[in-house]
Amino acid sequence: MTRKAFILIGVFWLALVGALVGFKEYTLKTGQDVLLRTVPVDPRDLFRGDYVILRYEISSLDLEQLESDFGSDQIMEIWGYRHVYVTLEVEDNLARATGVFVEKPEGLFIKGSAFPEFNPDRDGPTVLTIQYGIESFFVPEGAGKAIEQERQEGMDVRVSIDRFGNAVIRSLVLDGREIAVEDL
């Protein structure tokens, strides 16, 4: 390995880590903060190692109850590999979904990957499960139980959303009180 290669690889590593940090910091610094309400999930699915699985009210959306630029007959075409944009309406800091679009909409929206949910009672799927990349909250070793107890009483997550729809978790919120990881 030449000295030039040594330096270039070192700079490349710094650039990759820097880009990862920069990408997330951009969202945190420029994004709009909103609260997202979490919903209870089966406790057995709550932990995987040392992180908590978060599921939000906006993680499961029924196309028949929301504004959309595609019909339920096109739902299979967006399966997992096309981004969808969920428009949000904020009331008392708490964000709720108003529509799901494949074309980038105006206003506040969050970007995610959509998967259709199959319901045997209906002809085809009309409900989308959407992942926004904010479904894991990492906790110190052994702190998961405390979060589980807090979550039983209802918990929100403060996220920052930038103008491209990327979201980053800032903190957990319980009764308007921010919970720092150190408090758990």
Add this chain to the structure above:
Amino acid sequence: MDDRLIRKWAREELVSQEQADRMLADLREFRRESRSGKFVTAVSTVGAVLLGISAILFIASNWQELSSTVKMALLIGATAAAYASGYYLKYEFRDLPRIGGALLFLGALLFGATVMLTAQIYHINANEHTLVLIWFIGILPLVFAVRTYPTAILGAVLLVLWIGLFATSRSRFWGIDNLPYWYVVSGLALFGIGGLLYLREGLEKVARAWRLVALKVAMFSLFLLTFRWLVEHGRTAFMDSGYELACVLSIAVLAILAIGLDSLVRKDETTRLESYTGIGIAAFMMLFLLYPLPDVAYVIVFNLLFTALTLLFFYAGYSRGDIRIVNMGVFWLAAFLIARYFDWFWSLMDRALFFLVGGVILVVGGIVLEKQRRHIKSSFAQ
């Protein structure tokens, strides 16, 4: 070179006794030096792996006594220290090249740990495939710059891991059923790319490491496809996802092109046989995914294919004088026989008879395989 060959030359007076003694002494010294060097490499690489695991576990514990900034600074500092000291020991001072290589490998591990720490700080989703991709892309230039087995294997393992995470993140039912298909064609593509790397002087270690990882991945996946339930479930899920099907078929095309190109340039008979087999399997995978024959027909073909491949391992290992390839054949043949024994005979026999016959088959099979392996090993030594 074998001692017996030198003694034979001395007996036939092709070399004098004095020359033969000198050659034998040099050979002994060379072997001792080589053994000692390999031992140093093995010990220092294991040390690097332990340090890397320790860093990753430290991150996983998410210890709150240190702030994220301090943890990040510590990890970046450790990565830079391992990477720079490795470079200087191996390439600038050149007095401890093996330790230097192990430290560069540690640098590659710590770079990955830094990526994972960043992901933890920003709560990026668990099992996110892009993190492994970033790690792989980051160390890829290092793989080709240092050209050592540990970094080459790390690169191949990360690529394989990324493919698995990517596949499971995109498909229905988390794609577990489909993984064998992804991995058969990915293994073949990696095998082909490894073959092409052999053509570039100095990249032999990277090529061999990638080919060995590719063989293990492809054989394990093909082994899974000898089970009927996996063939049925996986194929159904694939048919529902045009995107996924397109991805796997593209990798199969890449495999055919890479292996085909390799076989055109390299002339020896065993390589050609390997290449034709690889191209055949990739083409068969495309046929399997595109044309719906009854699943049972494909299961039979997968079983025949797997048996033929284990025999090809014996042939290739024997032709090349490579005991590792022969051992791989022995391992997969044994695994295959055990699996089929449980599949076919469980419901037909009384359990006592089942274990009796099974025990006899395994013991006799073990004796035959061991004898065959020893025969091949001793023929290599001669």
